[in-house]
Amino acid sequence: MLADAERKVLRIIANYSAGRKRMPTLIELGRKTGKSQKKLLETLSELVKEGYISWTPADPDRITLLQARERxxxxxxxxxxxxxxxxxxxxxxxxxxxxxxxxxx
Incomplete structure (x- = not known):
């Protein structure tokens, strides 16, 4: 199961991409979540590890949503x-x- 912070970021990514037809940037995610960039990067890494998104720190603004809802x-x-x-x-x-x-x- 996802932690609350991970679940929140996943929902923001899913809702943002559905409404705007593009993924949010790290700056936009930071504004929406209120998280520091360091904490946001840790959360995205955990979502990658759990198989919810595809993302790499080498290209931080490129997020691919693999699964929009928590399993x-x-x-x-x-x-x-x-x-x-x-x-x-x-x-x-x-x-x-x-x-x-x-x-x-």
Whole structure:
């Protein structure tokens, strides 16, 4: 799950790009978020790491939005889907999750 600061920046990027048909610059993001440039760069780096945007400090004003909305918690999402399908995730001999298996009975 995203931290509040990351979620806020992601929503600003998504809304800004939808309304203006272009991505915001770092200066515009700074104005909208009230964050320092250093903190903003850290937040953008975290969004890259999480797979929400494509961005590099070498070209700071070029942001590509990959996913506009926050993903649900992956573990809970997978568990809920598996449960609804009658599937179960089991641990292998080393304690790692293996593929889900259909429950019978």
């Amino acid at each position: 649900e918690d992956r573990e809970n999402f997978t568990r809920d889907i598996n449960n609804s399908l009658g599937l179960r995730t089991v641990k292998d001999l080393h304690g790692f999750n293996t593929d889900a298996f259909r429950l019978y009975g």
